Amino acid sequence: MHHVSLRAATLRAVWRFAFRRVFGIVLVLFVAVVLTFGALQYVPGDPILILLGDQSGDVELEARLRAEYGLDRPLTEQFVSYLGGVLRGDFGLSFRFASTPVKDVLATGLAISPVLALVALVLSVPLGIGLGTFAARRKGTLADSLTMFVLVLGISIPNFALASFLVYLFAVRVPLLPVAGWGTPAQAVLPLVLLIVPAMVYIGRLTRTYLLEVLQEDYIRTARAKGLREHLVIYRHALRNTLVPLSTSIGIIFGGLLSGTFVVETIFNIPGLGSLAIQSVFARDYPVVMAVVLLYTLFYSLINLGVDLLYGVLDPRIRLSS
């Protein structure tokens, strides 16, 4: 009886939590729409004039374009129609590619950047945790110092410098991999390495710190007093508890990887969301820039939500209280 009501209460709590969070995300996105739309009104340059180029004398064409882009209507009307479009996944028309819907411009990049970030995350998390655990178990030894040295090195070298070095080494000196471009698996190797190294290094250092802390806990002494084999003490009892604080950092790292693709895509000339955003900024293709900003806002909100849900899965103490 008591059990059943507890279950029902839990379920209600979960629904309340989900509703609150989804409402929060919608609110954040609305604010992002207001801000990006507002910012657009203050940027210099008339996009229609840019679009017209040398046909700028053609008044009739100008009027037709203004109507097509909805720029002839009052600001509030433009905003309402933009907001309505966003809700339907329609971000309007691109300025740079005349009469092309923004969502078509985004399609290629959307299939690349989030996937690149996700693959980098999936690879760097186990690698980082593995390295951190390796170092923590050998605390104070040469192996630990060496691992930490490599990890510090990995964090200290800037991304673009490492990129030049890797390209020189593996594409020029020993031509194993292509210098740039996108489409073949070989072309994904260097960009992924560049994304993975800093993420892995960061996770590795955190894992070592958290694990050394957890290993001092009383329940680790209990696990040893039970006569558990050392790998069970480390992986089952200690590492499992580091996952709780680690999941926050992993969320942040995922966010970092998503924006990290901006640099990597530019270096390797990959047609992802990052290069698209940068080109669109230079081409004053504001509808595309706005769409990218909104997409990233959505990504970050979802990552945050994901981390919070993960907390509940990883730590039974959080399950009920949230």
Added chain:
Amino acid sequence: MKALLEVRDLRVSFGATEVLDGIDFDVYEGEVLAIVGESGSGKSVTALSMMRLLGESAEITSGSLRFSGRDLLELSEDEMRKVRGREIAMIFQEPMSSLNPVYTAGFQVAEVLEEHFGYSRKAALEKARELFEMVGIPAPEERLRSYPHELSGGMRQRVMIAMAMASEPKLLVADEPTTALDVTIQAQILALMKDVRSRFGTSVLFITHDMGVVASIADRMLVMYAGQIVEEGSVESLFESPRHPYTQRLLACAPSIGERKERLSVIEGFAPSPDAYPGGCRFHPRCSEAIERCSAEPPRLVRGVRCWVAEDS
């Protein structure tokens, strides 16, 4: 009586500082031996030494721990691991932090059976349920699935006892298992430990600073001061006629019911720190009966007492 564990000349150091100065004692089969002393006297270090679980900073520098025919200090780490939790089990002072917060109580007990006896998860959980019942956990079926934070301190200590008794060990080392609990819960846990001990015939090494607890559970006791045993004997004889001035003071400190004192008795001064033990008898600066010899020459443990004055009388 047969000795289950024979500790001889056990010495433990933290770096250059010796915290256990050649401890000798036996634990007999089926008995409860209490180790009594103030914080810092070396009683917890003694307990952890039995499990070889002192941690990185401390080291057993010499001595032997003969346990059912072999020296625990001679065992490899893997052989020692098979002794832990199987032949010697341990329960700790802090029931709040001694259980892993992310696993259920049932799983943490079942683990012992899986590790040492190759139980399947299902069989181990079934045995865990029986153990929960034995240690008086109400609604054991549901408590198996409870996480530590859902249990009270007393319940958690019962889970720890169930975990320790899962493999029916020959020796149970209990490091102040009741200190962190409410008085009423303390009494319940003590009663449970007595029950468990008589049911399995397990020997218990019981570490405490509480004379009341000693009186209620122990057969014999060792009194430790500054890394040494200063007196040993049966609980009855030591309570009746303590010979070492320190034991006398300790017993005088414990207030008892039916006795109203104007002032509670205290031992003046502080227990010395291991890096600054006084010469001669380590207790002499705090001792009201000290004679000249006490500051000059360290007494040895003779006929159960380490004291020049008591030895002469």
